Amino acid sequence: MVAIIDYDAGNIKSVEKALLSLGEEAVITRDKDEILAADHVILPGVGAFGDAMDKIRRYGLEEIIKEVVAKGTPFLGICLGLQLLFESSEETVGVEGLGILKGKIVKIPDNQGLKVPHIGWNSLKFPNKGRLYEGIEEDSYVYFVHSYYLQADEPEIVVATTDYATHIHASVEKGNVFACQFHPEKSSDVGLQILRNFINIGR
Numbered sequence: 001m002v003a004i005i006d007y008d009a010g011n012i013k014s015v016e017k018a019l020l021s022l023g024e025e026a027v028i029t030r031d032k033d034e035i036l037a038a039d040h041v042i043l044p045g046v047g048a049f050g051d052a053m054d055k056i057r058r059y060g061l062e063e064i065i066k067e068v069v070a071k072g073t074p075f076l077g078i079c080l081g082l083q084l085l086f087e088s089s090e091e092t093v094g095v096e097g098l099g100i101l102k103g104k105i106v107k108i109p110d111n112q113g114l115k116v117p118h119i120g121w122n123s124l125k126f127p128n129k130g131r132l133y134e135g136i137e138e139d140s141y142v143y144f145v146h147s148y149y150l151q152a153d154e155p156e157i158v159v160a161t162t163d164y165a166t167h168i169h170a171s172v173e174k175g176n177v178f179a180c181q182f183h184p185e186k187s188s189d190v191g192l193q194i195l196r197n198f199i200n201i202g203r
Contacts, residue, residue, distance in 0.1 A: 002026045002199065003038035005065070007055045009045035009080060011183070018185035022196055030059050040199055041068050044185075045080030046145065049105065050092025052080055062098060069100055072176050074201045082150060082172070082179035091148050101174060102153035108146070111165035117147040122162040122170075122182075130159025130173050132180070132197050142170075142180075142187040142194075150181060176201075 002019055004012055006028045019026040027034060035041060043065065045052055056062050069075050077085045086097050089105035097105075108116045121141040126133055144162070150169040152158050160171035160180075171180045178198060184191035 001038050002040045003035045004028045004042045006030045009047050011046040012044050015044045015185045032064050040074045042076045043081035044078045049089040050095040053095050074176050076198050077179035082181050105148045114165045118164045119145050124160045128159045132194050134197050140190045142182040144182045
């Protein structure tokens with residue numbers, strides 16, 4: 001069973017729908033026992049960093065997320081869910097993220113007349129081998145919606161990048177923790193393969 005963490009962030013139902021299309025049992029929940037019992041856990045999200053961290057803490061989810069990661073359950077952050085795994089964001093200065101991974105979230109610069117937020121399809125490069133990208137060709141396109149992007153402190157955890165006004169760390173993997181800045185659930189067959197690869201980890 002896959003637990004999708006519910007902290008009132010947007011886009012949760014589309015993640016559930018994608019998992020169901022893969023034949024997976026998925027539950028949207030903030031119940032500690034359900035989350036800890038799941039064999040895979042996903043932290044999705046669309047919205048503001050500070051508001052999201054406030055809700056995660058208000059619902060008592062920070063400790064649960066860290067317990068899931070500590071016990072080795074495969075854990076996937078999507079979009080805002082990626083950003084929350086890191087230490088801080090320029091979007092909400094002074095608010096600490098989960099700090100599970102080292103790095104910061106910064107604003108996409110105004111550059112070359114490109115619009116921010118970045119909304120649309122961009123291709124991926126794979127600087128390091130990633131388990132999420134087994135069977136996926138480099139330069140495959142995935143769907144992004146974001147105004148802020150990751151600068152990871154550890155280059156070795158960056159498994160996918162893209163370029164939009166700047167060089168963007170688009171996906172990371174470290175141990176049992178995985179994250180994508182883009183939306184695999186909205187990225188057609190490539191995105192479904194990424195989710196399938198995640199679900200197969202540890203099985």
